[in-house]
Amino acid sequence: MNKQATIKDIAKALHISISTVSRALRNAPDVNPETRQAVLTLSEELSYQPSRLALSLQQKQTHTIGVIVPNLDYVLATMVKGIDEVALEAGYTVMVCQSNESFGREMVNTRRLLDSLVDGFIISVSSETKVFDHFKKIQRKGMPMVVFDRVDTDLVAPKVRLDNHDGGFQATEHLIEQGYRRIAILAGPKNLGISNSRLDGYLAALKRHRIKADPSLIVHCDFNQQYAYEATIDLLRLKQRPDAIFTISDRMAIGAMLAIKEKGLSMPDDIGLVGFNNEPAVSLVTPAISSVEQPAFELGKTAAKLFIEAMHNEAPMDDVEITLKPRLIVRASSLKKG
Amino acid sequence: MNKQATIKDIAKALHISISTVSRALRNAPDVNPETRQAVLTLSEELSYQPSRLALSLQQKQTHTIGVIVPNLDYVLATMVKGIDEVALEAGYTVMVCQSNESFGREMVNTRRLLDSLVDGFIISVSSETKVFDHFKKIQRKGMPMVVFDRVDTDLVAPKVRLDNHDGGFQATEHLIEQGYRRIAILAGPKNLGISNSRLDGYLAALKRHRIKADPSLIVHCDFNQQYAYEATIDLLRLKQRPDAIFTISDRMAIGAMLAIKEKGLSMPDDIGLVGFNNEPAVSLVTPAISSVEQPAFELGKTAAKLFIEAMHNEAPMDDVEITLKPRLIVRASSLKKG
């Protein structure tokens, strides 16, 4: 009920000026040790807390990072935890906003955080986003902005990304090494950068092993279990059906698995399966699904570190691009021979 | 690069006073339509955005809700999404902080958000938290605070909760009806309210069906898969081993499942199993695990609505307690007869 005490209250109580109180609180010089002590004890008593608001207004920085993510699934939640970790340590507070993969929400969120609530942004762009004006506005304001995870090449900004190409390559090459030849891929929406990179990795692996890519085995579908299920059903109906499937996410892998089981086919013998993200669920299903693991926590930490660096740097760091390597975790769903 | 335009800039450019600009922008009366139009068009040109900071300082409210959660697992992420939903609609921005189940982090987060960053809190308390001074400080400041999910009875505040007792009851009664008699429970830490409620529901169901509770079948262990695994191994070593296990979370259910499989026992015949939360994973494992589903999204929305209400109400609403009902989803792991 009692209002929050301000330096003015302390000044009045101690019969000194607010300037002096301010200095005492900030451990600035030019203040008598006794005076400082008096201020400190009184502020303790009143449980004084400086107003971040007033401070931010004065110094024109909020010490807050705006984080915009499409959702908070396993991978992104882990990344956010990584961001949180280093941000807290560096004295920053994080504001997380979910765009729900919606362009509109993303714009609203950006605009909101933009009106002097944050010092900059760490962003993973929504899959719906094809135009980047709202993000460019951030940059026009001279605010630091780091993009991570969903790294779209149209945006000129420091980036922290997974080597998705390599992930796709590893998964595909592994399937090839296991003897699979007609390898299908369930990719995501066509405008989604991370999907295309994984697809490119897939194609590169095929080419490397002189396997001709079959367009009918390349399927674009929405990033979710149900669509993946349906797409897989279709794939398995082909006269020349695939003998392996690489899905670009674990949710899709699960959808594919359900379709495969429903068709009475077995993994890894009839069909090999590899997913992406290494979510906890994939190690629990039967058979356990191989998956490309990304260092999500590390990636989040890296993004935050980069942000802090960009914050302190005067020069723009738009050319910085940090790429972390994924790691294939092989499990029963794709392991043909012991 | 160009600084954000302020009303002062607009005033200067239009040769009118800042007061007038302010009024024009706010659609206040006492301003000539032409003047207003001029202000509006210019502010559009300069892409003027009012400073939330200055506004907050002036009006002493930030239109921001601080949300503190122990983590961002499936259930909580869903709840947060619900909070987000209604908060956005009501013109509020949310700040999500993870305490990582750590008391210290929880305190730091609270303190940070407290220095005039938020208008109030929506909280799910960490499992480590046994003393609530940091939360009581919020209330002393007269800020609205709603607790949800992890609702500890020591805190006097409006609450939104799941009927955990009922959840425990439903799960246990279901097992009894399926013919199980020696039903064990894997509960969480002893100071965790939601755990105790589910345990009470378990006990109530046993009593209702005149089954004597066996203390050796009541195990408290940490809220995670590994501990649950070990605890289950121990349970299965008992001379009189349980014929069913009810775990207080799905992560724990998975741990239990692994132990059961390892022991070469089968579900649901040798052992029945029921989890809690209905995370996506439990429907995918074999056998699919029965689980108590909570209306997480709805619960989040309710909490936010209650918060907004408490915000606008002058009178304290500490006695309000909204309880939502869970729903048991029966799957193969506990379904003995077709």
Place this chain on the structure above:
DNA sequence: TAAATTACCGGTAGCGTTACCGGTAACGTT
């Protein structure tokens, strides 16, 4: 001893905004 330095403190302006009050015209009312 005079001058210069130091130690300490206070006043003021400003960050961007709104609330409040006061002021000037141009009208209408009696």
Place this chain on the structure above:
DNA sequence: AACGTTACCGGTAACGCTACCGGTAATTTA
């Protein structure tokens, strides 16, 4: 003609804080 009403606008203070400058007394230096 004198007054009250509008319609419109500007100035000032305030929100809580810090930066900056200036001032006084005590202490040191030359």
